[in-house]
Amino acid sequence: MADKQPKPGQPKPGQPRSGVLLDIRNLRIEATVYPPGEAPKNIVLVHDVSLTLEKGKVLGLIGESGAGKSTIGLSSMGYGRGGVRITGGEVILNGRDILKGGNEGFRKLRGREVCYVAQSAAAAFNPAHRLMDQVVEAALLHGTATRAEAEKRAVALFKKLSLPNPESIGERFPHQVSGGQLQRVMTAMALCSEPDLIVFDEPTTALDVTTQIDVLAAIKDAIRDTHVAALYITHDLAVVAQVSDEIMVLRHGRLVEWGGTRQIIKEPRQEYTNALVSVHEIEHQEQKPGTSPFLSVKNITAAYGRSHIKVLKNVSVDIFPGQTLAVVGESGSGKSTLARAITGLLPPEQGTVTFDGRPLANRLADRPKEDLRQLQMIYQMADVAMNPRQTVGTIIGRPLEFYFGMRGRERDKRVAELLDKIEMGKGYIDRYPAELSGGQKQRVCIARSLAAKPKLIICDEVTSALDPLVAHGILELLLGLQKEENVAYLFITHDLATVKSIADSIAVMYRGEVVRYGAKSTVLTPPFDAYTDLLLSSVPEMEIGWLEKAIKGRRMASAGN
Amino acid sequence: MLSRSAGSKPEPGLADMSSPIVKLVAQRIALGIILLLAVSVLIFAGTQILPGDVAQAILGQSATPESLANLREQLGLNDPAYIRYFRWLGGILTGDLGTAMSSGQDIATSIKGRLWNTLFLAFWAAVVAVPLAIILGLIAVRYRNGWVDKLISGLALASTSFPEFFVGYVLVFFFAVQHQWFPAISTVYDGMPFGERIQAIALPAAALTLVVLAHMMRMTRAAILNVMQSAYVETAELKGLSAFAVIRRHAFPNAIAPIINVVMLNLAYLIVGVVVVEVIFVYPGMGQYLVDHVTKRDVPVVQAVGLIFAAVYISLNIIADIAAIVANPRLRHPK
Numbered sequence: 001m002a003d004k005q006p007k008p009g010q011p012k013p014g015q016p017r018s019g020v021l022l023d024i025r026n027l028r029i030e031a032t033v034y035p036p037g038e039a040p041k042n043i044v045l046v047h048d049v050s051l052t053l054e055k056g057k058v059l060g061l062i063g064e065s066g067a068g069k070s071t072i073g074l075s076s077m078g079y080g081r082g083g084v085r086i087t088g089g090e091v092i093l094n095g096r097d098i099l100k101g102g103n104e105g106f107r108k109l110r111g112r113e114v115c116y117v118a119q120s121a122a123a124a125f126n127p128a129h130r131l132m133d134q135v136v137e138a139a140l141l142h143g144t145a146t147r148a149e150a151e152k153r154a155v156a157l158f159k160k161l162s163l164p165n166p167e168s169i170g171e172r173f174p175h176q177v178s179g180g181q182l183q184r185v186m187t188a189m190a191l192c193s194e195p196d197l198i199v200f201d202e203p204t205t206a207l208d209v210t211t212q213i214d215v216l217a218a219i220k221d222a223i224r225d226t227h228v229a230a231l232y233i234t235h236d237l238a239v240v241a242q243v244s245d246e247i248m249v250l251r252h253g254r255l256v257e258w259g260g261t262r263q264i265i266k267e268p269r270q271e272y273t274n275a276l277v278s279v280h281e282i283e284h285q286e287q288k289p290g291t292s293p294f295l296s297v298k299n300i301t302a303a304y305g306r307s308h309i310k311v312l313k314n315v316s317v318d319i320f321p322g323q324t325l326a327v328v329g330e331s332g333s334g335k336s337t338l339a340r341a342i343t344g345l346l347p348p349e350q351g352t353v354t355f356d357g358r359p360l361a362n363r364l365a366d367r368p369k370e371d372l373r374q375l376q377m378i379y380q381m382a383d384v385a386m387n388p389r390q391t392v393g394t395i396i397g398r399p400l401e402f403y404f405g406m407r408g409r410e411r412d413k414r415v416a417e418l419l420d421k422i423e424m425g426k427g428y429i430d431r432y433p434a435e436l437s438g439g440q441k442q443r444v445c446i447a448r449s450l451a452a453k454p455k456l457i458i459c460d461e462v463t464s465a466l467d468p469l470v471a472h473g474i475l476e477l478l479l480g481l482q483k484e485e486n487v488a489y490l491f492i493t494h495d496l497a498t499v500k501s502i503a504d505s506i507a508v509m510y511r512g513e514v515v516r517y518g519a520k521s522t523v524l525t526p527p528f529d530a531y532t533d534l535l536l537s538s539v540p541e542m543e544i545g546w547l548e549k550a551i552k553g554r555r556m557a558s559a560g561n
Numbered sequence: 562m563l564s565r566s567a568g569s570k571p572e573p574g575l576a577d578m579s580s581p582i583v584k585l586v587a588q589r590i591a592l593g594i595i596l597l598l599a600v601s602v603l604i605f606a607g608t609q610i611l612p613g614d615v616a617q618a619i620l621g622q623s624a625t626p627e628s629l630a631n632l633r634e635q636l637g638l639n640d641p642a643y644i645r646y647f648r649w650l651g652g653i654l655t656g657d658l659g660t661a662m663s664s665g666q667d668i669a670t671s672i673k674g675r676l677w678n679t680l681f682l683a684f685w686a687a688v689v690a691v692p693l694a695i696i697l698g699l700i701a702v703r704y705r706n707g708w709v710d711k712l713i714s715g716l717a718l719a720s721t722s723f724p725e726f727f728v729g730y731v732l733v734f735f736f737a738v739q740h741q742w743f744p745a746i747s748t749v750y751d752g753m754p755f756g757e758r759i760q761a762i763a764l765p766a767a768a769l770t771l772v773v774l775a776h777m778m779r780m781t782r783a784a785i786l787n788v789m790q791s792a793y794v795e796t797a798e799l800k801g802l803s804a805f806a807v808i809r810r811h812a813f814p815n816a817i818a819p820i821i822n823v824v825m826l827n828l829a830y831l832i833v834g835v836v837v838v839e840v841i842f843v844y845p846g847m848g849q850y851l852v853d854h855v856t857k858r859d860v861p862v863v864q865a866v867g868l869i870f871a872a873v874y875i876s877l878n879i880i881a882d883i884a885a886i887v888a889n890p891r892l893r894h895p896k
Contacts, residue, residue, distance in 0.1 A: 077799060111800035123792035128814035128890055138800040173890045 021094065021196055021229050022053040022076055028088030029071050029080070029253075045071050045084060046253040055196065056227040060244035060261070062237055062276070064467035065438075068253035069233045073199040076231065077114045078106035094196065111138030115190035119202040121182035125174035131185055132170025139193040150192060157188035160225065161218040180211035184218050191226055198223075200232045204239060208330035208494060209538040216242060216540075217551055235467065237276055238540035241265050242547040249273045265542050275469065277542065282475055282501040286520045289505065293318035294488070295342070295456055300351035302341050311337045312348070313512045319456060322486040326503035326520075328493060328535065334512040335492045339458045342490070343375055373403045376449035380461035382441035386433045392419070392444050393429040399451040418447040421484075422477060439470035443477065450485065458490045463498055475501050496539050500524070508532050581895055585886050593879040600871040601653075605646045608860045619662055653868065659861040663854065668865050672850070676869065678749060679839075679846035682762050683831035686769040690831075691824055694774050698781025698820075699813065703805050705786065714782075717775035729768045729841040736764060747842040765842040769835065773827040780823035784816035791815070818885035825881035832877075833870040 029046035046068040053059050061069040075086055078098050090097045098109060110116075115138065118124035125134060136150035145153065151170070158166035161184040174182060183203055190198045203219060204212040220243050223230055234240050240247060240261075247264040249256040249272065257270045268274045295318070302312040312334050319325050327335045340346040342353055344364035353360045355374065361367045376399075379385040386395050396415045400406040406414060416426035422443040433441055442462060449457050459478070463471035479502060481487065491502055499506060499520075506523040508516040510531045516523055528536065537550050616632040617624065633639055637648065652659060658668035697717065701710045720728065737745035743763045753761075788794065789812055797811040836848035843849070847866060854862035886892055 079799060081795070107801040107803060109801070110798070111802075116796070116799040118792060118796060120792060124796045126793040126797070126811050126815070128811075134796075137797075137802075141801060173894050175891050176894060176896050 019054045020052050021055045022051075022231075023092040024049065024051045024072070024075070024089065025092070026050055026089040027072065027075060027086065027091065029068070029075060029084060030087045031080075031082075031084045044253065046075075048089070049250070049253070049255050050089075051248060051258070053197070053229055053231065056229055057246070058223060058230045058232055058244045060240035060247040061231060061233045061250060062235065062240050062247055063250035063256075064235060064469065066252065067250040069235075069250055070201050071253075072250070073201055073231045073233050074116070076197065076199060077110050077116065079110070108142070111195075112142040112144065112193055113195055114197045114199065115193065115195040117183075117186050117190050117198060117200045117203045120206050121186040121203075122174065122179050122206075124186060125182060127174055129173075130170065131172055131174065131177065135170060135185065135189040135192050138189070142193060144193050153194075154188060154192050157191050157222070158185070160222055161185075161188055162214070163188075180207050180215050183207060183215050187219055187222060191222060191228065194226075194228075196229060198228055198230045200230055200234075202234050203232075205234065205236070209496075209540075210330055210534055212239070212540075213538045213547065213550060217547055219243065220547065236540065237265065238542040238546075241542055241544055242540065249276065262544060265544075282472070282479065284479065284501050284503075287320075287323050287504045289318070289323070289519065290320040293320050294356055295319040296354040297338070297342060298352050298354065300338070300341050300348045300353070302337060302346055302348040304337075304346070310349075311512050312341060315341075315351070315509075315512075315514050317507050317514065317517060319488050319490060320504075321455065322482060322488055323504040324482065324489040324491050324502050326491045326493060326499040326506045327509060328496060328499055328506065329509035330494060330535075332511075333509040335494075335509055336460055337512075338509070339377070339460055339490065339492060343377060343458065369403065373399075373452045374455045375458065376452050376454040376456070377458045377460065378442070378445045378449050378462045380464050382438065382445045382462075382465075383433060385445055386441065388433050390432075391429065392431050392433070392436075395433075395444060396447045396451055399448060403452050414451070418451055421450065421481065422447045437470075438466055439473060442466065442474055446474075446477065446481070450481065450487070453485075454487060456488045456490060458492070460492045461494070462491075464493065464495065471498070478502065496536060508535065582886060582892055585892065586883050589879050589882045589886075593875050597872055597875050600875070601650060601868055602646070604864055604867045604871070605649060606642075608864055609642060611860070649864070653865070658865040661854065661859055661862050663857040663859045663862075668862055672847070672865065672869070674751070675845060675847050675850045678844065679832060679835065679848065681758070682765055682769070682835065682839075682844065682846060683828065685759065685762060686766040686773075686831050687828055689766065690770040690773050690827070691777065693770070694777035694824075695781050695820065697774075697778045698785065699805075699808055701778065701782045702785045702789065702808050702812070705782075710782075714775075714779065717778045720771040721773075721775035725768060725772050725837045726841055728771050729765070729838055732764050732768055733841075745842070747844040749845060762844070765835075765838050765844055768838050768841075769831055772838075773830060777820075777823055777827055781816070781820050784819040785812045788812045788815045814888075817888045821884045821888070822881045825877045825884075829874045829877045832873050 027046055027049045028044065030042050030044050032040050033043055034040045049068070049072060051059065051072075061073060063069050071081070071084060074081060075091055076093065076098075078086070078091070078101070080086060086099060089099075091099050093109065093113060098105060101109070125131065132151060132154060135154045136145075136147065139145045139150040139153075140147060144150075154170060155166050158169055163169050163181055163184055169177065169181070169185070177185065183206075187198075187200075187203070200219065204215050207215060216239065222228075223243070230243075232240055232243055237247075244261050246259065247261050248258040249264065249270070251272055257264065257268065257273045259269075263269075264273060265277055268277050297315060297317045300312050300315045301310055303310050315334070315338060317325060317327075317338075327338060329335050337346060341348045344360070344362065344367055347362035353362075355371065360371060364372075393412070393415050396418055397406075397411050400411045400414055412429070415429060419426050419428055424440060424443055424447075428436070428440075428444075433444070436444065445462075446457075462478075463474050466474060475498065478489065482489065489502070491499070493499060503520045505519050506517070507514045508523065508531065516529055516532045523532070524536075534554060537553060540546065616629050616636065616638060620628060620632060637645060640648075649659070656669060658672065660666065661668050661671065664671075694717075697713050701713045704710050723731075733745045736742050744761055745764070747761045747765055749758055749761050785808060789808075791812075794807060794811055797807045802810070832847075835846060836852055838844070839846045839848035840852060847869070851863065851866045854866070
């Protein structure tokens, strides 16, 4: 068994800092990028970062996208994703510099001394093999256990991680298990070969809040009981505050601040940390609903294909001019399907959508151009919602040509105005989407929908893929545009903080039904129904000990895990 | 390591797992049958459009109008086309492929030995070519973009780019003329011992292997490379698996469907596309038989051989479809 074999490079007596498991010194990581039409160039992803991690401790690595969190985490396994190279510094694990071991050395430590838990377990499990075969693979490969021993340990871990049917879940294939469960199976997989260190790379980011809380608690318990050390990578400070002993804040591949969890969230010393820690809630005074809604959804029931499973059951909501209706709920609750039903992409089986006092045609193809113009959409993934071969000017100009027949200088003038509105300026008119940042791409999508001068814009998780500070900017832009243009939003999101910032009224959806609906203040004021309570109490708070308190106080178990 | 552990419990849902697969497989087979019927119509129509008259062809230029008319009546050539089609189809379904005009022999009897010869050659070519192509593809992925990959791709593409007759004659020149290891003419006869038979077909089988190798190798390489971008391949690398184990255990099983497809297309080619190679090596297979009878304008034989080739092609593609369905764990093990 693993414990009895001395691991290569176990710290010898007398070596300094014997409690240190991982010691990264002056790490420098570079990559070669190939910009179109230019010569390849080297960029530095991580500048001179050092950290130490003691045995059994958890260090949170936090930062926005591009901060180098995952790159640093993977360097502890000697791994560079997609041509990323470690070009300087030392990574000392169990007393030896792993960068000197070469490929053979990396293979021996991966899956044995250091294991990895990926963001999307659904993608990280091989669809062709049963879970158990994948969970015990590393232990068998490195000879730390026989198959029977490894399977026994795996079942024990499944139990510890509160997976349903721990004895038999290993027989299943990845597609037969839900996302939250897979994330826990992946944690069991990492623990199965009894490593010294686990790198958790955003393990709960892809999950619903109600599922995240359970997975987070399971991971925390497993770390505590197995005494494994961990690097916990996330962009969510509230999450990392629940599991870490220490937190390291990174930005643009450089260390910003490193300290105990309490110090970082209570007394941040750096301005950037402070910006991350402080709550970015936008004060948004809710508007009273007007006298009559311009768009009214009445008793809609819908299903995909000829399925008997109703994705929407008897859904009714109203949208008032210049106001925002937020639709919240977890994945699979029917939020996006409601948007599809309103836009006519999925004709409902029953019920009607009334617009300006007249019913809208069920099918998109039956709607006149004018109706299409009035309802526009913005999507979560801005980069795939734009044609990469078209310039910003063409993208925004298209609805101007299509709906208003604008051409030439008139169109260009309007495009420039719209670019001003989204605070980008006409300098961007000839750029391609690939040259824009994530936030800028989403702004272009907003401009494109505004170009049609619609009464309603459906925003489907438009800030979910963005870093918090960028998302904040987008929300402020949307609120400003609403005032100027008197446009209404149907704002679909799973993020309750966003809802508070933008909504006038809220519909909470659960399994295809609207379980709570009304003005923002009413919906967010107790007494709550069981599901809204679960949803609200599952949103992580930046407070040590929140996780335990939240789990204890729950009235209803979450369904999707 | 990823093999099933012994003594595992039956998994939940085993009882109903077959239903979606059975449905899909039944659909494929039904489609294949419809397709085959459509092809039979085309073949029949095609031979009807061809100029020339069967009775004239049988009796020759010197026949009298009376004897022509009699023969037409006797052969049923005056009946409408659809009746003649169904009569032909009915015959085929009962194993009667008709009679060759040129020799007066029963087509079914003469085809039987030939078909067997063709299948024998195709089988041994496939036994060499398919594993070789897949292994070369795996090696090319392992050393992707390096010199090993380029060498494998280069040689395979070169062997495919040369026309079959050229490859065939080069093989004959080196291995039959210069070294005399194998015969240049692949004569086989009934009751020939297995060893001699293999020796006789060695050169045509090698020529066929070289011709089909590159296509399967390149497709294997491309299909696996596509999968190599997946997150689960990274997971496997981060478990410490060697590069080759990652490809074999984690990438290959997920690339199997496109690989099976291209393998089946090439197997079909080995059976129906061997005309040139059979002619070069004077091998008594279907290709030779078809070429002989095309030159003799023997329409019934051309129809029968065409239909058999179509059936082979369609069935191999059905097998590929079914294998791809069965290879998909989502269909094999529904939720």
